[in-house]
Amino acid sequence: MAIEATVADFDQQVTGPLTVVDFWAPWCGPCKMMDPIMTKLEQRYGKQIKFVRFNVDGNQEIAQRYHVMSVPSLVLFRDGQAKEKVTGVYPEAKLAHYFERKITE
Secondary structure: OOEEOOOOOHHHHOOOOOEEEEEEOOOOHHHHHHHHHHHHHHHHHOOOOEEEEEEOOOOHHHHHHOOOOOOOEEEEEEOOEEEEEEEOOOOHHHHHHHHHHHHHO
16 A cells, blocks of 8 residues: 655655655546556555655645646655656556666666
């Protein structure tokens, strides 16, 4: 199960060699579509990638820090530093391919 980050512990949660943060909101239809995809990918890559979720409702400060203008957005962190962002709904196979590339970099 992905770690639910809060404003208080966000910076601590994104530490580690490779972390993917799912910026989402409860009212977001596309976020609900991404949920089962991210769950499957976490089961597959959970040993190599740390999966974190961050609810942007009422937490715009952190979303703005990483230029998250719409949800769902995935921000890839390496050693606590944001490196890349993808926005929108992606098929499981496409995200799996992306994660495979990031793991081997």
